[in-house]
Amino acid sequence: MSTRSQLTQQLGVVAGFDDPRVDLEQYRTPPELASYLVHVADLQGDIEDRTVIDLGCGTGMLGLAATLRGPRRVVGVDIDDAALGTAQENRRRIAATSSVSWVQADATQIPLDPSDGVTVVMNPPFGAQNGNEHADRAFLETTAEIAEVSYSIHNAGSADFVESFATDHGGEMTHAYSAEFDLPKTFEHQSEQSRTIDVELFRIEW
Numbered sequence: 001m002s003t004r005s006q007l008t009q010q011l012g013v014v015a016g017f018d019d020p021r022v023d024l025e026q027y028r029t030p031p032e033l034a035s036y037l038v039h040v041a042d043l044q045g046d047i048e049d050r051t052v053i054d055l056g057c058g059t060g061m062l063g064l065a066a067t068l069r070g071p072r073r074v075v076g077v078d079i080d081d082a083a084l085g086t087a088q089e090n091r092r093r094i095a096a097t098s099s100v101s102w103v104q105a106d107a108t109q110i111p112l113d114p115s116d117g118v119t120v121v122m123n124p125p126f127g128a129q130n131g132n133e134h135a136d137r138a139f140l141e142t143t144a145e146i147a148e149v150s151y152s153i154h155n156a157g158s159a160d161f162v163e164s165f166a167t168d169h170g171g172e173m174t175h176a177y178s179a180e181f182d183l184p185k186t187f188e189h190q191s192e193q194s195r196t197i198d199v200e201l202f203r204i205e206w
């Protein structure tokens with residue numbers, strides 16, 4: 001198994017969005033955060049030989065990180081066709097050898113009906129910036145339907161909401177981690193060149 005820092009390095013080639021859409025909260029998950037999530041998931045036995053679904057896959061960062069840890073297959077779902085083009089190009093850059101497929105679909109409408117045990121990984125839109133607080137709820141609803149276990153990134157302060165959502169849907173939050181990352185300026189309306197985002201990462205058994 002590669003170390004976490006080797007994984008971070010490998011993910012450095014994953015390109016960002018060509019023309020990021022603010023309404024879809026399109027920013028690339030930083031390699032450090034993606035490698036953290038996938039490394040933790042792999043240590044829990046939730047990647048190797050599993051079907052991994054990346055909901056709102058964007059550039060493919062999380063799903064492609066999983067391809068480097070021996071999954072059975074990876075499926076990335078995004079509503080935006082242009083993002084999936086970037087994800088496919090990133091697959092070539094990573095030289096992923098695992099089975100990878102991209103599905104253009106609304107992740108909030110239960111886009112897949114997998115028959116085998118699924119690990120969902122996701123960095124869903126938070127909704128906090130555009131008044132659509134808990135936009136991640138709809139992604140969690142799909143996750144509750146299709147996943148055995150999930151790893152999801154949320155904005156800081158979401159733990160109570162996510163934990164009670166999981167409990168209400170028959171799940172259990174087993175691990176919670178906090179992290180921060182520097183988000184380079186992505187959209188015109190952002191004044192700073194980069195800003196630090198505090199996030200939380202949760203593992204949930206469904």
Ligand SMILES: C[S@@+](CC[C@H](N)C(=O)[O-])C[C@H]1O[C@@H](n2cnc3c(N)ncnc32)[C@H](O)[C@@H]1O
Pocket residue numbers: 024025026027028029030055056057058059060061062077078079080083105106107108122123124125
């Ligand atoms: C914060 S970005 C994360 C992207 C990805 N994890 C990455 O690192 O590139 C959120 C992603 O969710 C996608 N998205 C937003 N709403 C969606 C929906 N209803 N169904 C599927 N994808 C959606 C956006 O297009 C975007 O790619």
